[in-house]
Amino acid sequence: MKVKLTIKLLISMIIVYYITMTVYVVLNLVIYNSNITFGEKVFSVSFNISKFMEPYIEDLEKGNDFSLDDNNINKLTQNNIWIQVLDKENKEVYEVNKPENIPNSYLTAELIEFIQDPWGSSAPTTISTNNIAKGNENYTLLIGFPIDKIFRFKMTLTDESFKYHISIIIFSLILMTIVAYIFSRNLVKPMVSVVEDIDDLKNGIYINKKNKQGIFKEVSKNINNLSLILKENELQRKEADKAKEEWIANISHDLKTPLSSIKGYAELLKGDQYEINIEEAKRYGTAILDNSNYIQELVNDLSLVYKLKNKVLPIKFKEENLINLLQESIIDLLNNSKYSNKEINFNYYDDNIILDCDKKYLKRAINNFIINSLEHNSKDTIVIVSVLKKENNINIIIEDNGYGIKEEDFKNIFTRYYRGVNTSSAYNGSGLGMAIAKEVIDCHDGVINIESEVGLGTKIIIVLKN
Structure with missing residues (x-):
């Protein structure tokens, strides 16, 4: 029983883990493909930089001059987002809501570092870039997001590092299984003991065992108390049954005496072989009446006990x-x-x-x-x-x-x-x-x-x- 319970609990924990992970992945897919928010109008759970940039790119690529409509500008201002458009020499040709400490021109190396290492610059900002085609010229669009709202990290994997991370994941799963097994075993052990105690009660074995500790402490205590009560009730029942059997034996014996007496006197009164005078007949009749009264009293007592017992x-x-x-x-x-x-x-x-x-x-x-x-x-x-x-x-x-x-x-x-x-x-x-x-x-x-x-x-x- 202990092994079965341990295996069942272990499998249950693993299944729960994988179900939880599956639900987590599905929920994330649903959230990122929906417009679900938790109070944020722009930086919601389903926020996507590419989708956010699309209307701004469309605006900037229109006409001969760079410009944005008022709604897009207000959206940038309200959410502390800025835009900067650079020509092929990395010089600013257009900006909206740009902080003062953001430069107007960049060396190529500076621009790359600024984009890749937002914390290393004088103005920590999460930068996203895109290309803008206007006429025959190509421009670079920089959109700066508050770093407390959006941040990114990059991870470079080599073949060796990939194997390393995979081995860590496998090791973690094995470790999780071992921990789950140990936890299951420790949880099942007192549970099995409780089940065995209940089986003992079912089979009429009333033993006051040492109280268990841990989460089953109260259960064990109550089972022991129940065992004592059942044991006491069993003893009382046996005593009552014994007394009842003795009483039935005594009543049977007691009934035989008056019945024998009644039968004997009745046979004397009925028979022709004896001459019985009036005095003897009265004496026999009195004996029959007394014995009959005794039997009647006994029957009345039994009837009264039944009514008292059944509250009627x-x-x-x-x-x-x-x-x-x-x-x-x-x-x-x-x-x-x-x-x-x-x-x-x-x-x-x-x-x-x-x-x-x-x-x-x-x-x-x-x-x-x-x-x-x-x-x-x-x-x-x-x-x-x-x-x-x-x-x-x-x-x-x-x-x-x-x-x-x-x-x-x-x-x-x-x-x-x-x-x-x-x-x-x-x-x-x-x-x-x-x-x-x-x-x-x-x-x-x-x-x-x-x-x-x-x-x-x-x-x-x-x-x-x-």
């Missing part, structure tokens, strides 16, 4: 008296034969605390918290429910003096399908109670804080907006 729970907010709601919840639990011998205390200082909530589901959440304290502690555990009204919040506190929560259980207390191990009875919960309670509190924009210490008990603080 029909929460209906209404102003409710929180004290009455909590009293009903506690009374319902104590009226349950399973918890009739438990001690649940309720403390409050204001019997008219109004809360905007869904009574049904908030009551369900509170019940789940209280049941969790009752089921996972000893029989003599005391549960205290308190309500504190603050300026902006209402705190519902559920605390017990039980075993406390172990670190492993504490970490997974709101995890779906997780079951704690500190059960005080043959309690077969669904493993969804605490998760459901948290989801319900979340739907009420509430916050749950838990404090627990092994051997001392647990305190759950539910903070709801007032």
Whole structure:
């Protein structure tokens, strides 16, 4: 991969170079054959001395005397250009806008030097020459341009110097290719590393590597951060899958017991081989009803979890008296034969605390918290429910003096399908109670804080907006 990327990048750079040079040449050809300017009226990008001189030569060759029309003279004056016409003895016969330091006559050697070496004269000027035919006489036309606007240089090439320059060009191209290769390699190396890191992520390999330096520094840093996040998510997913599998196994086991009981009692009631009196029939019926209720509760929990997970729970907010709601919840639990011998205390200082909530589901959440304290502690555990009204919040506190929560259980207390191990009875919960309670509190924009210490008990603080 590294070699392929290097070659591709190298070829791309060479192609870009030649395309750039081609575009440059084409643009120059277009510009020099067009009348494109960048603010200059005379000395434009497409300025051509030969074309510039044509109208002046035509003017000067007309008639018997040398003269220019006013437009051409103004053009010379405005652009600091001058004209001088010399006869065959190199003496001036006509001039326009000629500076004072330009001589009126020249020796042939002086004239040649003046034309070829504009910087060497007393009046640095770029000179262009042309012949003028007037009558039977030939004249020399000198046009002087400002040297800051037009300048020329000459280069003489011998066969050896031509070979030398060609070799320099070839060497430059080779050097450029080598530099491009080195640059491509240095650019591709970290790029390949980044691509490999992305491939690792695609293949589920999450390794925190050393951050790259250079132009890919931020990319490398973000990939490492993403790798850590994906690794953590993968671990959480595996833990959730494991908990889910264990939960399915537990639920399957839990369902077998009540179903077996229901089936057994039903067969007894149906069969003719046993004589069953009214009392026994009632007892069997009660057992069937209890087991059926257990299965129904389990199904309801599963349905509620699905709705909570998919955000389709029909929460209906209404102003409710929180004290009455909590009293009903506690009374319902104590009226349950399973918890009739438990001690649940309720403390409050204001019997008219109004809360905007869904009574049904908030009551369900509170019940789940209280049941969790009752089921996972000893029989003599005391549960205290308190309500504190603050300026902006209402705190519902559920605390017990039980075993406390172990670190492993504490970490997974709101995890779906997780079951704690500190059960005080043959309690077969669904493993969804605490998760459901948290989801319900979340739907009420509430916050749950838990404090627990092994051997001392647990305190759950539910903070709801007032």
